[in-house]
Amino acid sequence: MAHNINFNEQTGKRSFFSVKEKAWHGLGQIVEEYPTSKEALQFAGLDFQVEKWPLFAYDPKGLSSDEQHIANRFATVRTDNNTVLGVVGNDYSIVQNTDAFSFFDAIVSGDGMQYETAGALGNGERIFITAKLPGYIKVGSDDFIEKYLFLTTSHDGSGSITAAFTPVRIVCQNTLGAALRNSSNTIKIRHTANVEDRLKEAHKVMGISNKMADELDGIFNQWSKVRITDKEVMKLIQQAMAPSKDVLKSLKTGEELSTVFKNICDNAFMYAMASPTQQTETTKGTLFGAYNAITGYFQNVKEYKDDEAKVKSIIGGTGQLRTQAAFDLCLGYAKDGANALS
Template sequence: MAHNINFNEQTGQHSFFSVKQKAWHGLGQIVEDYPTSAEAIKFAGLDYTVEKRPLFTVDNGYLNKDDELEHSEIEVPNYFATIRTDSEQVLGVVGRDYSIVQNRDAFSFFDAIVGGDGMQYETAGALGNGERIFITAKLPGYIKVGSDDYIEKYLFLTTSHDGSGSITAAFTPVRIVCQNTLGAALRNSSNTIKIRHTANAEERLKVAHKVMGISNGMADELDGIFNQWAKVRITDKDVMKLIQQAMAPSKEVLKSLKTGEELSTVFKNICDNAFMYAMASPTQQTETTKGTLFGAFNAITGYFQNVKEYKDDEAKVKSIIGGTGQLRTQAAFDLCLGYAKSGAEALTLN
């Protein structure tokens, strides 16, 4: 699997750190203890700043007295280049209203969420030339399912310096026994918040507290839901039905499931792999997962986290946090809510 971790030529190191465990790509710095935000910035090679500078093009040129072609610069109105100041690399092109969020500001945002206390920075790094950074941090406390199944509470933040997207913060519960991200939106709320780069520091601080409120609320609600699901029994046949409906990429596929029409080989392989994970993975043999609705939900998240192959780590993160993985996880979550209420009827296609 490829990676896109930035290599900092000034330091001769990759811009990534993790606590205690090596990432799959084996790059960056491994530290023994959770660092402060100031330490994490240095460990991850994120202690650089970004500037917004005028953007220029040139005219068609003219011949000077020596018959040499000369050009005059023309400033491009309302557009700017974002420049990494330590290496003078161009990271992107942005508009007039774009506000740079420095890497230290992204960590300050996290510190503000819990008042600088209890935030445990676990990984951070930069991708490409440093145009995108990411941070994961562990919040205090756990969600406990059954007597010995613990889910840690994480926040994930990513922001870019190239104008390609918003600042994104997401609450991501992670089941310790298999490191599955169990993120799902509850009712009408979302586990993901996007902040415009045009927002000022005061607005971002308000959002920080909103993120913490959502995280605490979702953790409390998920605690009750997951513990209920761990007591709901589900047959293998219904597990496969749930997987097929959650993984269905379109209404046409759902219609084919209802009518019994032939399904594509690709779709069948996806469902078979998720079902195999549900039945055979050691993490699915615990008291809370074996033959339970919680185990069926964990099979979907486990497929995207541990089975599916991705082009690179960035593609995996995008899928799980805001792409196909998140959509399928949400579909599974909604189906499980229905199953907890009305049993197998919830999997009847109308």
């Protein structure tokens, strides 16, 4: 799987840093202590500015030397190497990398959050930050889930700032990405440099993450005590992975399913049955293990085009949709048993 981590030709380094442990791609700078936001920007190669430059059109055949100004359209350019990152409209406001870190600093202050990773993808058009919240979720006697905030933003006009709460299971580094009823684990922030808006959204994210952590603690501990058969695990996986109502209907009527869909379900089921992380007291034969098998499939089994595609799937894409479906099915199973899967 391609990593798509930006290579800075001026420094000769990849634009990525991680605290203490290497990422799966083995690239970037590894630091021993949690850095400040200023240090994290430097370690991750994100200490560059982005500007909007006017766009001009010219005759590629060279028959005319005239340049035509393109009204209300601009190129976003990183000023350290003059690389064009994207094309945006007149109303687009650049959110500098330092502003993205300021968003986190508003939460970090006095609350014990620590920067874990940060980096840039492509030519630097997309950046990401992961910071660890204080405390953890404890499932059973020896299964600990740490709490993280993840933020990504772009400089090419492709989207707003996206911030998400993501619990990570220490044992297998499996992103759970749980979605709770009546709340969201992801928010989007428009491109603005207004400090007041940043603080307001920062507090909103913090509130979501704290509420979610408290609810997840109770839910996951309940699920770790609910037994589920292998046959029911497969049925849960199939229903959670179903890409459409037609596939769900085929599952219930016993109609033939596509080979691609069957392979996806088989791979998730194999992860549920064979992964070492699925053999613990809290996961083996439990509803929590069944849920963890689906989140584990998207984090550890499914192949992606590159690292950015993986992030997009898990946060806001297909991975999150299927995880949401699994979460809802598990809530139903905890309440009604196998009837929830009929």
